[in-house]
Amino acid sequence: EGSLAERLWHEFRVHEGDVLAEKSATSAFFPGRSTLPPMLEARGIDTVLVTGTLSNICCESTARDASTLGLRVIMVADGNAARRDQDHNAALYNVYRSFGDVRPTDEVLDLIRAGATVPA
Template sequence: MKTEFYGPDAAEVFRTAGGTGPIAERIWPDLTVHPADLQVEKTAATAFFPGRCSLPDDLSARAIDTVLIAGTVTNVCCETSARDATTHGFRTIMVADANAARRDDEHNATLHTFYRSFGDVRSTEDVLDMIKASS
């Protein structure tokens, strides 16, 4: 990962940017993790590339058909994961105000393209309303 561009020292900084050790110990301390929650590590720009992350198989095994995309960077990892999730057959929603990019124009261009061609774009409030309505 990035070794050929930046060298092994910089590659290691990128690789360990999210911390090291068990995933449960690297999750934000104010986030409540329940025993049934799925925890996977993404090792590429997408969480849905075969062989790089178990997420597609894990979701399918749980009969999950809808994916919510939130995180950084909207126009890099978030967009890549969202497109790949759609390709895997998941109903995919990019949560507009739960994604971030370096610049608003990059963020908005990605959301526009995704909505026009791949899946849905909703606000957090809309998503929560949809979840409540389906419960």
């Protein structure tokens, strides 16, 4: 109950200017099931970092749909989890082979600090 910010895990800190979006499908980019795509478009964002659970369901679905919409996708390898390692690894493989890049958190942070762009 309450606002989206109030329904987040109690240890998450929401800062002024943070963008919160709710999804009602496995993908955060499935048409009509999330407010995220228009929020990103309005801000001129062209790259998404995918983290969460489950790697092989919601995260992979989100990566696939984001890629289909023309966004650059980086699946954060150690920022996702599945019930089994083989499911997690298969999802990372699928994303890497067809939909985007896969990097560990430390490499993603290095890219952000350097202001680098990842080729599409």
